[in-house]
Structure formats: structure tokens, C-alpha cells
Amino acid sequence: MVRVEKFPRVDGTLGWLETAPSSRDPLGEQIRGQHEFDVAIIGAGFTGISTALRFAELNPSARIALIDALRVGEGTSGRNAGFLIDVPHNLDGGKTDADEARLLYGLNTFAIQRLREYKDRLDIPYWCESGKYLAAHESENLSALKEFADMLGTAGFDHEVLAGEGLRRRLGTDYYLSAVYTPGNVLVNPAALVRGLVKALPKSVVLFEKSPVTGIEYGPPHRLRFVGGSLSARTVIQATNSFSEEFGKLSNRLAPVFTYASLTRRLSDDEIRDHFKNVAPWGVTSAHPAGSTVRFTVDRRLFVRNTLHFLPELNASPQRLEEAWQQHRRSFEARFPQLTTVDFEYTWGGMLAMTLNHAPVFSSPGDGVYVMAGCNGVGVVKGTYLGYYMADYISGIKSKNLDFILKNSGPSWVPPDPLRTVGARFRLGREAGHAKGEV
Ligand SMILES: Cc1cc2nc3c(=O)[nH]c(=O)nc-3n(C[C@H](O)[C@H](O)[C@H](O)COP(=O)(O)OP(=O)(O)OC[C@H]3O[C@@H](n4cnc5c(N)ncnc54)[C@H](O)[C@@H]3O)c2cc1C
Structure with a gap:
């Protein structure tokens, strides 16, 4: 029996969840008693939900349990910056050549389109087709922007290079020297999106929330243990992000890096008129991998994400959150010196499951066990397509996309x-230390 030692917790106050509609309504029950299912999916984030949706589509008679330790929207899927990134991103593999970029783009846009269809069908709010800016404040990072723009040009992706007054008018701040704008990125409230997707699950999928898996006796059938119950299934799919090594089928592959976000109160009509007149909602990622992500949201809030801590304990202490909050204030006030009286309403942390070679885990260790993890900071879209193609893989459906995923998964070894x-x-x-004013 494999015992799970580390469990997800709510790290801070979760701004997206708190500002999403009906966020206090339970979406599933807490598990109690003995249960039998055909398939158990552990983890109800973007990856687990996408797997459940596709698996149920392909196998309508299969009985599927979707299980999470937290409420849906409380996990990392509801805590991220909410970028659905279409063109390859610097967190997802550093330098990407044009051919690989095109293949990744195909997968990314496939996943974005699938999410868009659910958004339309279920009327999920806060979806914003705003594109995104990759921006630099330090002149030494202009070369990274140029490299990105060159790659986009070679691969034939739409983009626009902005600087000076043109950029200031788009963002309402003159903090950035230059930016590369790509139009296909979507911005969301990720907690609203991930909770909205649950409503698309058919009756054959039973969602258990607030039900941490405390251990697994591997079979088949495999028996999952909980406080007050157990569940057996012949197929177990692990979609637990940074917690995946807890389940005994993966080791020395993930680097759990915490990062943190803060969200302000809504800006007043006066603040909008004085500082953001004619500014549409936007999202900025940084030309430097340790730089800040910043957003101006559709509900008129400002969002800042930065600070990276390697935390093998897989939870963030209040001291870590406070340290991040201090940095968020400094980053915010540098960009918006006219808004120093605007407080953050929420500050929280969440984990990026990084891998050394940026390749995700997409594996089948045997006996009906499957594992996906290591989305390297772009898991909203990547988790969505990995989950979809994992369901295809288990159901025996072949495709070029699945071949590409199989070929490009498999993280390199991380020392103990x-x-x-x-x-x-x-x-x-x-x-x-190198990021300087990009943070
Ligand atoms: C601050 C921040 C900003 C980010 N920004 C972006 C962004 O803009 N765009 C983007 O694409 N990605 C972003 N990411 C990364 C993205 O959030 C993740 O890649 C994504 O959430 C991975 O989805 P997932 O479903 O694989 O994992 P998760 O969302 O982590 O879901 C795994 C689930 O497993 C559950 N679980 C774990 N252990 C157990 C257990 N023992 N029993 C039961 N359940 C368990 C957890 O509760 C969790 O809900 C960001 C991450 C952070 C922290």
C-alpha cells in the first residue's frame, strides 16, 4: 500500500474563486462508504476534468469517479494567472524552433477551441479574447523580445511589436519599453472556467470534492483509501500535478515551484477615467522567466504574479505569502505609481510542476494506471489537451497529435x-537576481 504523505491545502485567499459566481456552492459530494467504479481519476483540475469529459464521450457506459482533495477551483487550476496561451511561451520550453512551435500551436489552439465551446455552451463568464503582451522593462531583455518576434515571423504567427506611447495607450502604464503582442491568447478567471467545466460532465461521472486520497493499494482492481471510505477501480488516472510523486508511480521527475498572485479591489469609475480611459482588458507576461505577469481584468481589477520558491513540502507558509505580498506591492507600485492607495484584496500561492527538460509526464506505468503531470506553468491549455489525448490513448484511439505527445513527453531525471x-x-x-525590473 502506498501512503500519501503530502496533501494540497488552500494557500492564502483565492482571488479568482472568491470573485467567481456561485463559488461557495458545492459541485460534488465528500466521499463516504465503499464504492466501485470502472475508472477513478484523481485530481479535478483542468487535466483531470478534461480526461473525464473525453473518456465519458468515448465510453458512455463507463462509470467514472472524479476525485479531488479540495473543492473544484481551490486547486492550482483555479489559482493561476488565467492565460490560455496559443503560441509557445518562455515558461514552456525556453527556445522553441519554428517547426516545433507550429505543432505546439496546433495542440494549444485545439485545447483553447474545446474550452471555448464549453464556455459558449455553459455560458461561463469572464472569458476575454484579448491576446497577450510579452513585455520588457529592462533594455537588456529587448533581445529576448526580438528573438520571440523572429520566431513568430518565421513560423508565420500574427504579432505586433509595440513601444513608447503606442504601448502606453494600450496598457495604461509607461513601465514597459517594448512588447510583442500576439492576438490568439485568451484571458479568463480560471476558477470560474474550471468550475464551469464541471457542469459539462455527464451523469456517468461522479465528482467527489473535499475527498483526499490517503493511500492506494495497487491491483488491479486498485483500491483508493479515504477518511471514511474506499473506492475500487480497474483503471486509475492520476492528474495531481505537483502531488503526483506521492502516489508511488513517479519519482525524481518534478520540481515543485511555488509562485504567488495578488488581485486588487475593483477600480472605481474615477480611477478608470483618470488612468485606464479606453484601455481594454490586457495580460502581460515577462520577457524574463523570473519576471512578473500582470493583468487588467474585465471586472476592472489589477493582478500581479511573481516570486518563485522551491518548496518540496508542497504548501506555502504565511511567511512565504507575506514575502510574496511585499514583492507584489513593490511591483504594482512601480507599474502604477498613481494607484498606490489601491489595496490587494486577495493574495495566494500555487504550484508550478516544473520539469528540467520542460517535457510533461504522460505515462502508463502498467496495470491500468496512468499519470499526467509537469505542465510547466502552462497547464490550463496543456492539461486540457493531455487529458483529452490520455482518454484517447486508454481507449485505443490513435492520432498524429497523440503521437506527438507520446514522443515529446518524458521529463528528465531530477536528483533526489x-x-x-x-x-x-x-x-x-x-x-x-537577473530579472531586476522585470519583477
Ligand atoms: C500563480 C500561478 C499562475 C499560473 N499561471 C498560469 C497561466 O496563466 N496559464 C497556464 O496555462 N498555467 C498557469 N499556471 C499553471 C497551471 O495552473 C497548472 O499547470 C495547472 O493548474 C495544472 O492543472 P492540473 O489539472 O494538471 O493540476 P491542478 O490544477 O493542480 O489539479 C490537481 C488536483 O489534484 C488534487 N490532488 C492532489 N493530491 C490529491 C490527493 N491526495 N487526493 C485527491 N486530490 C488530490 C489537487 O487538489 C488539485 O485540485 C500557473 C500556476 C500558478 C501557481
């Missing part, structure tokens, strides 16, 4: 602790 922690902290510290 203490080497892992020492190495990761050194690397993150060095990156943070």
Missing part, C-alpha cells in the same frame, strides 16, 4: 534531495 533543493534554490535565486 538534498541535491534537488540546493540546485533548484540556487537556480531560482540566480534567475531572480
Whole structure:
């Protein structure tokens, strides 16, 4: 029996969830008693839900349990920056050549379109087809923008290079020297989106929330243990992001990096008139991997994400959150010096399951067990397509996209602790030191 030692927790106050509609309504029950299902999916984030939706579509008679330790929207899927990124992104693999970029783009746009269809069908709010800016504040990072723009040009992707007054008019701040705008990115409230998707699940999928899996006796059939119950299934799919190594089928592959976000109150009509007149909602990611992500949302809030901590304990302490909040204030006030009286209403943390070579886990260790993890900071879209194609893979459906995923998954080895922690902290510290005004 494999015992799970580390469990997800709510790290901070979750701004997207708190501002999403009906966010206090339970979407599933807490598990109690003994249950039998054909398939158990652990993790009800974008990856797990996408797997459940597609698996149920292909196997309408299969009885599927979808299980989460938290409420849907409380996990990392509801805590991220809400970028549905179409063109490959610097967090997802550093330098990408044009051919690979085109293949990744095909997968990304496939996943965005699938999410868009659910959004339309279920009327999920806060979906914004705003594009995104990759921006630089430091002149030494202009070369990274140029490299990105060159790659986009070679691969034939639409983009626009902006600077000076033109950029200031788009963003309502003159903080950035230059930016590359790509129009296909979508911005969302990720908690509203992930909770909305649950409503698309057919009756054959039973959702259990607030039901941490405490251990697994591997079979088949496999028996999942809970406080007050158990569940057996011949197929177990693990979609638990940074917690995946807890289930005994994956080791030395993930680097759990915490990052943090803050969301302000809604700006007043006066603040909008004085500082954001004619400014449409926008999202900025940084030309430097340790830089800040910033958004001006459809509900007139400002969002800041930055600070990276390597936390093998898989939870963030209040001290870590406070440290991040301090940095968020500094980053916010540097960009919006006219809004220093605007407070953050929410500050929270969440995990990026990083892999050293940026390849995700998409594996079948055998006996009906499947694992997906390691989405490297772009898991809204990547988790959506990995989940979809995992369901195809298990159901025996072949495709070029599945072949591409199989070929390009498989993270490289990460040394065990203490080497892992020492190495990761050194690397993150060095990156943070170089990021300067991008943070
Ligand atoms: C601050 C921040 C900003 C980010 N910004 C973006 C962004 O803009 N765009 C983007 O694409 N990605 C972004 N990411 C990354 C993205 O959020 C993740 O890649 C994505 O959430 C992965 O989805 P998932 O479903 O695989 O994992 P998760 O969303 O983490 O879902 C896994 C689920 O497993 C559950 N679980 C774990 N252990 C157990 C257990 N023992 N029993 C039962 N359930 C368990 C957890 O509760 C969790 O809900 C960001 C991440 C953070 C932290």
C-alpha cells in the first residue's frame, strides 16, 4: 500500500474563486462508504476534468469517479494567472524552433477551441479574447523580445511589436519599453472556467470534492483509501500535478515551484477615467522567466504574479505569502505609481510542476494506471489537451497529435534531495537576481 504523505491545502485567499459566481456552492459530494467504479481519476483540475469529459464521450457506459482533495477551483487550476496561451511561451520550453512551435500551436489552439465551446455552451463568464503582451522593462531583455518576434515571423504567427506611447495607450502604464503582442491568447478567471467545466460532465461521472486520497493499494482492481471510505477501480488516472510523486508511480521527475498572485479591489469609475480611459482588458507576461505577469481584468481589477520558491513540502507558509505580498506591492507600485492607495484584496500561492527538460509526464506505468503531470506553468491549455489525448490513448484511439505527445513527453531525471533543493534554490535565486525590473 502506498501512503500519501503530502496533501494540497488552500494557500492564502483565492482571488479568482472568491470573485467567481456561485463559488461557495458545492459541485460534488465528500466521499463516504465503499464504492466501485470502472475508472477513478484523481485530481479535478483542468487535466483531470478534461480526461473525464473525453473518456465519458468515448465510453458512455463507463462509470467514472472524479476525485479531488479540495473543492473544484481551490486547486492550482483555479489559482493561476488565467492565460490560455496559443503560441509557445518562455515558461514552456525556453527556445522553441519554428517547426516545433507550429505543432505546439496546433495542440494549444485545439485545447483553447474545446474550452471555448464549453464556455459558449455553459455560458461561463469572464472569458476575454484579448491576446497577450510579452513585455520588457529592462533594455537588456529587448533581445529576448526580438528573438520571440523572429520566431513568430518565421513560423508565420500574427504579432505586433509595440513601444513608447503606442504601448502606453494600450496598457495604461509607461513601465514597459517594448512588447510583442500576439492576438490568439485568451484571458479568463480560471476558477470560474474550471468550475464551469464541471457542469459539462455527464451523469456517468461522479465528482467527489473535499475527498483526499490517503493511500492506494495497487491491483488491479486498485483500491483508493479515504477518511471514511474506499473506492475500487480497474483503471486509475492520476492528474495531481505537483502531488503526483506521492502516489508511488513517479519519482525524481518534478520540481515543485511555488509562485504567488495578488488581485486588487475593483477600480472605481474615477480611477478608470483618470488612468485606464479606453484601455481594454490586457495580460502581460515577462520577457524574463523570473519576471512578473500582470493583468487588467474585465471586472476592472489589477493582478500581479511573481516570486518563485522551491518548496518540496508542497504548501506555502504565511511567511512565504507575506514575502510574496511585499514583492507584489513593490511591483504594482512601480507599474502604477498613481494607484498606490489601491489595496490587494486577495493574495495566494500555487504550484508550478516544473520539469528540467520542460517535457510533461504522460505515462502508463502498467496495470491500468496512468499519470499526467509537469505542465510547466502552462497547464490550463496543456492539461486540457493531455487529458483529452490520455482518454484517447486508454481507449485505443490513435492520432498524429497523440503521437506527438507520446514522443515529446518524458521529463528528465531530477536528483533526489538534498541535491534537488540546493540546485533548484540556487537556480531560482540566480534567475531572480537577473530579472531586476522585470519583477
Ligand atoms: C500563480 C500561478 C499562475 C499560473 N499561471 C498560469 C497561466 O496563466 N496559464 C497556464 O496555462 N498555467 C498557469 N499556471 C499553471 C497551471 O495552473 C497548472 O499547470 C495547472 O493548474 C495544472 O492543472 P492540473 O489539472 O494538471 O493540476 P491542478 O490544477 O493542480 O489539479 C490537481 C488536483 O489534484 C488534487 N490532488 C492532489 N493530491 C490529491 C490527493 N491526495 N487526493 C485527491 N486530490 C488530490 C489537487 O487538489 C488539485 O485540485 C500557473 C500556476 C500558478 C501557481
